[in-house]
Structures are given as structure tokens and as C-alpha cells.
Amino acid sequence: MAAPVSVHLEFGGGAELLFDGVKEHHVTLPSQPEPWGMRQLLVWIQRNLLKERPELFVQGDSVRPGILVLINDADWELMGELDYQLQDQDNVVFISTLHGG
Amino acid sequence: MFLFFISELKDAVRVRHSCPLFVKCLQKMCQMQRGAGSSSDPCRRPLLQVRPTWEVGAPPCSFFNESRTGSGSCCLSVRSCFREYFTHKFRAMLGKTRLIFPGEKVLLAVSGGPSSSAMLSQVQQGLGQSAQKKLRFLPGLVHIDEGGALGLSLGERQRLVSELKAIFQTSGFPFHVIPLEQVLDLPTSAVNTTPPSSDRAPDCYKAAGDGGELQQGGALAEPSVHEAQTRSLQQLLGSATTLTAKEELLRTLRQHLLVHEARTRGYSKLLLGESCTRLAVRLLTCVSLGRGAHLAQDTGFSDCRFGDVTFVRPMREFSAKEIAVYNHMFRVPTVVIPSLETKTLEKASIQRLSESFVSRLQQDFPSTVSTIYRTSEKLQTAGGGCCEEDGRCLLCLCSLDTAAGKASALQARLISEQLCCQKPAGTVKVEPSPPAGPCCSSADGECGSAAGGAVCCSSEAPEKKDLQKLLCYSCQLTLRDMSSVAHLPQYILTEAQRRKRRSLMKDEISEFLLEEEEGSS
Ligand SMILES: [Zn+2]
Ligand SMILES: [Zn+2]
Numbered sequence: 262m263a264a265p266v267s268v269h270l271e272f273g274g275g276a277e278l279l280f281d282g283v284k285e286h287h288v289t290l291p292s293q294p295e296p297w298g299m300r301q302l303l304v305w306i307q308r309n310l311l312k313e314r315p316e317l318f319v320q321g322d323s324v325r326p327g328i329l330v331l332i333n334d335a336d337w338e339l340m341g342e343l344d345y346q347l348q349d350q351d352n353v354v355f356i357s358t359l360h361g362g
Numbered sequence: 363m364f365l366f367f368i369s370e371l372k373d374a375v376r377v378r379h380s381c382p383l384f385v386k387c388l389q390k391m392c393q394m395q396r397g398a399g400s401s402s403d404p405c406r407r408p409l410l411q412v413r414p415t416w417e418v419g420a421p422p423c424s425f426f427n428e429s430r431t432g433s434g435s436c437c438l439s440v441r442s443c444f445r446e447y448f449t450h451k452f453r454a455m456l457g458k459t460r461l462i463f464p465g466e467k468v469l470l471a472v473s474g475g476p477s478s479s480a481m482l483s484q485v486q487q488g489l490g491q492s493a494q495k496k497l498r499f500l501p502g503l504v505h506i507d508e509g510g511a512l513g514l515s516l517g518e519r520q521r522l523v524s525e526l527k528a529i530f531q532t533s534g535f536p537f538h539v540i541p542l543e544q545v546l547d548l549p550t551s552a553v554n555t556t557p558p559s560s561d562r563a564p565d566c567y568k569a570a571g572d573g574g575e576l577q578q579g580g581a582l583a584e585p586s587v588h589e590a591q592t593r594s595l596q597q598l599l600g601s602a603t604t605l606t607a608k609e610e611l612l613r614t615l616r617q618h619l620l621v622h623e624a625r626t627r628g629y630s631k632l633l634l635g636e637s638c639t640r641l642a643v644r645l646l647t648c649v650s651l652g653r654g655a656h657l658a659q660d661t662g663f664s665d666c667r668f669g670d671v672t673f674v675r676p677m678r679e680f681s682a683k684e685i686a687v688y689n690h691m692f693r694v695p696t697v698v699i700p701s702l703e704t705k706t707l708e709k710a711s712i713q714r715l716s717e718s719f720v721s722r723l724q725q726d727f728p729s730t731v732s733t734i735y736r737t738s739e740k741l742q743t744a745g746g747g748c749c750e751e752d753g754r755c756l757l758c759l760c761s762l763d764t765a766a767g768k769a770s771a772l773q774a775r776l777i778s779e780q781l782c783c784q785k786p787a788g789t790v791k792v793e794p795s796p797p798a799g800p801c802c803s804s805a806d807g808e809c810g811s812a813a814g815g816a817v818c819c820s821s822e823a824p825e826k827k828d829l830q831k832l833l834c835y836s837c838q839l840t841l842r843d844m845s846s847v848a849h850l851p852q853y854i855l856t857e858a859q860r861r862k863r864r865s866l867m868k869d870e871i872s873e874f875l876l877e878e879e880e881g882s883s
Pocket of ligand 1 (some may be wrong): 446447
């Protein structure tokens, strides 16, 4: 049983529009049998935070191409992407890089 | 602390291998990483193994995440390194071309989006630099409020505009926020190329401008929006029956308004914040839209199709990702302005489709964008020089590409349009010199399905036919997707009339000349 994890989520570059325009979310992920990874976090976000048009945020079990993910300010591609295991007080940022003019 | 996107840096190294500052910058990062490499501190665990393809000659090294140690020294240097890298790239872009001369008035088109906001932040920084590195031009800011076209409420528009104004005010530059509705009142000069003559241009436009006096760091007399104007604008965009055509139309109108603003305020350069990713998308869009002939102008570093006002794209070497990280890292304020594409489906328009294609491909093949981008760099404009106005498209001002041969896509399209409009039972005749009138757009009625299939061809409004002749291939396609031309702004219609009269006159004269020639010989 994994302990609950508090993470700080941030949405930017227009991604916040899918979350009622709210950029920052402090959330506590409840205790669950397996540890919290990015994969589970995305599912949790979809179920609990995403207000509309999930296809504009997720694609398959990952984020939609064009959305940059930073875990503690590091590109998530370098952190194992979906397999990254969240630590308490992690900072996860989702920035949409689509149509930036 | 901040990590880089290896593939992109790798590309950057390849491109700028000779650039000493950049190589130094990379070496610094590598040194820093190597120094920290042996630490046993769990918080300093290596986050990234640099792939062996790294080309600076440095051995594989790794970056370290210090965000949880709180010591911050390493973090600071990576931050400043990234800033240095970003700034260097920006300055190199402006510097190597020597396009902007000291003291020149330069207008920055700022949409509030990430790329143009990063550009603004760079210019701000550049002007605050010590004398040696200082940027030496005089910047002004322009924002076009497109809320009317998007159907935003007045309150929403005001909110967005005031957010932007707050950003503009802190910059201290003069700024202009212009509602897109103003495009309806442009003079015909907006669709004409004006030769770049340094002493003449600003004067003749000053008269047309409303209070062109520049005051440092403030908004200039703001044009108010009337509801009726917003309605006409919406009618105009509403007459475009596809999202693709609507976006192209909006882009064209925006361009006209920007050029007009630059002219009336005496700016000779207009900086656009299009990123490399954006331009790769644009490039694919251009190809799909039949704008192949205009690729170099639409995506190049500079574009002088308007003559006296040159478009410059100083952000074209930055990927959207680099920009997003830069903005995030240095807290560059941006404003999320909805666009026609916001929250639309991937297949809603060609522009949208190109974007998702590029971002998907980029995901699997990280050098996609830079490859496409470099392709665009190699393109040279065939007819880039200034030709007379009759040879230019009325809407996009690129040189007309419609004089192509019989085997061209244009001819093929016209012939297939004709074929589909023939009576099904009748014999099919192909006329090699077809009228440029389109027919089968859904708005014009059911072509082919109705009994009198041929009728729809002739029912085409004559104004639309006349207008088609003045457009390039791609703009013809856009016009074809418009239900009517009646809502087009007056300056376009007036200029179309003028050009038509001129060409008629030319024909008459040439006939006369021919006759005389025959008589005399
Ligand atoms: Zn550096
Ligand atoms: Zn055109």
C-alpha cells in the first residue's frame, strides 16, 4: 500500500483552458495499492481535474503530442516518462506548445 | 536543474558548430555536470545520459537535478546557461542578416502567445544590455485584437486586452492595440506594394494615420469598436464555408492590418514571432494549400513582398519546446488568446491537421521540425523581386503563379470543375480556356445532383469571377470556399475594380496599338 502523495500540478500555454482556466493545482493523490506513477497520474487527472475535451490532453495512455511535460523542471522524456514514480512534493508542469504565435 | 532536449541541442550544435559562444556554453554545461557527477548525494542522481552522438567532443555527461537539495548553485548556472544560449541564438539571428539598422523603428507583432512573448522579452533584455551588446533599434508593439472574429463577448475582449496592456506597459515601449475590425476601413494602399524609399514612405502615410505621434511607453489613441463593424467582420468570416478558408482569410486580413499599422506609424520592419515549429506547420500547410510558390516568402527569415515594410521572423530558429521552457523558466508572461483553432478537432482544417501531423512526427522523430525547417531555408524565391502590381495577388501580394502551363494543377482543377458541371447525358467537352469561376462548393447549390448541372456554373456571381483572376492559385482556392464576396472589405473590392479597369484599358490600348501597327506596315 503506497502512502498518499502530494503533488503540485501546473498547466500552461493554453492547457489550462481544459481545466476551467485554473493554472495551479495542489492535489493529494490518495493511498492506493500500487505506487503513483505518471501513468496513474494522467488517469487521475482525467477523472478528477479535466473539465472538457479529454482528447485534447491525452492520447492513448500518454499526453497528446505537443504538450510538454516537466517533472521538477526537467523534461519528462529524461525521467522515464510514464514510468516515472511520483515522489511527495513533486512539481509536474504541463505546457501546451500547440499554436504558439 | 533544467534539462535540455538532447536532440534539439544536438541539432543546434550541428547547425552552429562554428559559433564559439555556443560551443563554450555547451562546454560549460558539460563541465558543470562532470564536476557533480561523482556525488553520492541521492538528490544529485544523474537525470540524463547524454547520448554518444553528442558532437562537441565532450564525453557523455549528465545533468543533475538539484531542485530538492536547495543548494541551487548548479541550478543557477544551468539557468543562466540556457538564458545565454537562448539570447545568443536570438541575437545571432538578427545580427547575421544585418537587416535591421541602428535607430530603425521596428514594430513587434505580439499576439500574447508564447513565441511572440518570448520575442518581446528578448528585445526588452537586449535594450537593457550594456552598450556593447545593446540592441540599437527603436521597438514598438502592436497587438491585433481578433476577439470580434472569434465571437468573444465584449467583456472577454476587454479582459484579454487589459491583460496584454499590463504586459506592454511594463516593457516601456510604445504600443498599439488594434481591433481587427479596423481592417474594414483600410485604404487600398494596404494591398499594394510600396517601393521602399526611406524619405518618402512615412510622410505620405502620416496623413492617413490617426494621431501618429509617438509617446514613449504608452498606448496611443485607441480606436473604439462599433457593434456594426464587428457584425460585418463576422459576416465576412462567416462567408468562408470551411475552417481552412476562414483561417487563411483571417491570416490575410491580419497581414494587411499589420502592414498598414507599420506604414502609418513609420515602422519599416515588422517582427513576427513565428517559431521553427510554427513555420514547419506553416510550410506543410502552404504545400497543402497550393501555396508552394510562396513558401519562401511565407516562412523565410525576411519577407519584403510589401516593399516598404519588411516582415522579419527572428524566432524561426527556436522550437516551440525551447520557447515553452524559456517562458516557464524565466516567468515570461503570456496571455492565452483563443483562436479559430482552439479546441477544434484535429481534422477540422488543413492548418490544424498539419499541426498535429508535425507534433506527432516530432514525438517519434525529434529532428522532424528542424529537417522541415532546413528545407524551407533552402528554398529560394523564383520571382522574389518587385514586379508590377498586376503581377501580384490581390490578397496575399505574392507574385501570381497562375500563368502556369496546361499540365498544371490549376488547369487540372479547372477542367475537373468544368467536367463535373456538364450535363450528365451530354457529350463532355473540355474547353482549354475555362473561366476562372468555381462551381462545386457546397454553398453554391447542389452541383451535378440537380437536373441542370450546368446552371450552377453560370450562376456564379460575376464579381467573384473577376476577383479570381486577380488572385494566386492558393487564394483562388480560398475564395472558392467563400459563399459570397459581398462581405469583403471595401478596400479589396475597390482595388479589384481598379485593377480590372486597368487591365481592360490595357487590352483596349493593346488592340489599338496592334491595329495601328498593322495599318502602318
Ligand atoms: Zn552558457
Ligand atoms: Zn494569393
